Amino acid sequence: MINDWKxxxxxxxxxxxxxLLTTAEMAEADRLAIALGIPGIELMENAxxxxxxxxxxxxxxxxxxxxxxxxxxxGDGFVAARHLAAAGRKVRVMLLxxxxxxxxxxAVMAARWDGDVHLLGPDVPGAAGVVVxxxxxxxxxxxVDGAAAAAIEAVNRSGLPVVAVDVPTGxxxxxxxxxxxxxxxxxxxxxxxxxxxHLLMPGRDLCGEVRLADIGIPGSVLDDIRPSAFxxxxxxxxxxxxxxxxxxxxxxxxxxxxxxxxxxNTGAARLAARAALRAGxxxxxxxxxxxxxxxxxxxxxxxxxxxxxxxxxxxxxxxDPRRNAVVIGPAAGVGDATRDKVCAVLAAGRSAVLDADAxxxxxxxxEQLFGAIxxxxxxxxxxxxxxxEFRRLFGSVVDxxxxxxxxxxxxxxxxxxxxxxxxxxxxxAAPDGKAxxxxxxxxxxATAGSGDxxxxxxxxxxxxxxxxxxxxxxxxxxxxxAALRAGPGLIAEDLPEAIPSVLRELRN
Ligand SMILES: NC(=O)C1=CN([C@@H]2O[C@H](COP(=O)(O)OP(=O)(O)OC[C@H]3O[C@@H](n4cnc5c(N)ncnc54)[C@H](O)[C@@H]3O)[C@@H](O)[C@H]2O)[C@@H](O)CC1
Ligand SMILES: [K+]
Numbered sequence: 001m002i003n004d005w006k007x008x009x010x011x012x013x014x015x016x017x018x019x020l021l022t023t024a025e026m027a028e029a030d031r032l033a034i035a036l037g038i039p040g041i042e043l044m045e046n047a048x049x050x051x052x053x054x055x056x057x058x059x060x061x062x063x064x065x066x067x068x069x070x071x072x073x074x075g076d077g078f079v080a081a082r083h084l085a086a087a088g089r090k091v092r093v094m095l096l097x098x099x100x101x102x103x104x105x106x107a108v109m110a111a112r113w114d115g116d117v118h119l120l121g122p123d124v125p126g127a128a129g130v131v132v133x134x135x136x137x138x139x140x141x142x143x144v145d146g147a148a149a150a151a152i153e154a155v156n157r158s159g160l161p162v163v164a165v166d167v168p169t170g171x172x173x174x175x176x177x178x179x180x181x182x183x184x185x186x187x188x189x190x191x192x193x194x195x196x197x198h199l200l201m202p203g204r205d206l207c208g209e210v211r212l213a214d215i216g217i218p219g220s221v222l223d224d225i226r227p228s229a230f231x232x233x234x235x236x237x238x239x240x241x242x243x244x245x246x247x248x249x250x251x252x253x254x255x256x257x258x259x260x261x262x263x264x265n266t267g268a269a270r271l272a273a274r275a276a277l278r279a280g281x282x283x284x285x286x287x288x289x290x291x292x293x294x295x296x297x298x299x300x301x302x303x304x305x306x307x308x309x310x311x312x313x314x315x316x317x318x319x320d321p322r323r324n325a326v327v328i329g330p331a332a333g334v335g336d337a338t339r340d341k342v343c344a345v346l347a348a349g350r351s352a353v354l355d356a357d358a359x360x361x362x363x364x365x366x367e368q369l370f371g372a373i374x375x376x377x378x379x380x381x382x383x384x385x386x387x388x389e390f391r392r393l394f395g396s397v398v399d400x401x402x403x404x405x406x407x408x409x410x411x412x413x414x415x416x417x418x419x420x421x422x423x424x425x426x427x428x429a430a431p432d433g434k435a436x437x438x439x440x441x442x443x444x445x446a447t448a449g450s451g452d453x454x455x456x457x458x459x460x461x462x463x464x465x466x467x468x469x470x471x472x473x474x475x476x477x478x479x480x481x482a483a484l485r486a487g488p489g490l491i492a493e494d495l496p497e498a499i500p501s502v503l504r505e506l507r508n
Pocket of ligand 1: 025027029030045047069070071072073074075076135136137138139140141142143144148165166167191204249298
């Protein structure tokens, strides 16, 4: 949970705290700040002080073990140790390596620590009641092994509270992946901006509660760095949800067309349709195979229904230009028929949400789908795969060993679509490389039909005219927020009904 969004006061855009920096971008921010005349030693002092402040409440009447590494993460650890000792805590510092080998700011901060420095060894965690993990941070360059790995294992086994400096050691801040072994932290204090690894899994779980500290790096350095990853926060898109005028006709709010499944598979389209209506589409129509019309008719009220038999039926439904956004895929069936319908939807130039079977139907011919999308780059397309669908569509063209953020970005670049890759850490990636990481989905959102609801919300926001990346990001967030409202025990039918109270709160 991110509980402390500090604004650095020097720039006023609220959204800037949404920016996520890779470890390389963070090092660049550090370098630019120093070039602007802010001494590195001052940044380190501020960082270490923030770590001490986070550790202090956990360290009542107990010894604090500060584990320091050979770089600047260790330097932050020496500063934290000094502040904790000054606050009256008993502090034991253990260093991976020798003090004489420390360089730069870390060496200066080690010299300012006037207590003992022990070699990091098998006696971890010793008598400590709290651990500060300052072994490796942004400079992690290979899998953790040897004495550092043994110390991490012992600390994790101890169950003691751990305050991690910047990232839990062993966690790659850019990818959220573990390299070798990683510390399981209670609290993580990071600086200036979060990194993708604080939000991506398993990193988010390893960080515990994340605190963001302002250490004096001016926000203006971001003008040079131009970050391309963002935490998916409401400030990014909330202003676009409201049409901003009162004389609204229902057609101003868009008309979503949901391509429905056969008579045995109507639930998915009905969930998507209801969610689209709840998320603010002015009108929603289900286009149904002829034989399924009675089933849909008996279940739909405010959602409209029309015949959509075969590819010709879908084309006929698309003849009305006011139907400006289409959902296709939920329970559509895998095969030629769905492939043809997807191609018809794309050829019609409507905003499109491709989900489930609309993706799997192109397993053997992904290039056909990408070609159809890329033939008209102005037409917004959002794909909403879960990991299995992603693998089926992109497994032969994207490096599946890469981390989730990299995979989603590669898929968006290749396909020309906005890719919303679902999961606890849903990622929205745009073809230009920008990406948003969502972190508000509770575990009970993993339930049958919840993906159909998400597809409907995305379509509603596309129909209302949000740009595709923002429609996808807003939908992922609304979906998570609705699930939080509904609470444990949630079934997919509850999600559309929870959307109004989420929208009401956003409006307020
Ligand atoms: N803006 C910034 O960049 C700031 C950075 N600060 C701190 O500086 C840290 C980054 O410092 P560094 O770049 O020195 O990097 P680290 O201190 O994270 O680690 C680098 C050192 O560890 C060694 N190392 C890396 N991976 C290893 C492994 N698996 N096994 C053994 N040795 C390994 C490297 O050879 C190098 O000596 C940040 O995480 C943060 O804590 C803060 O002091 C404040 C400002
Ligand atoms: K660390």
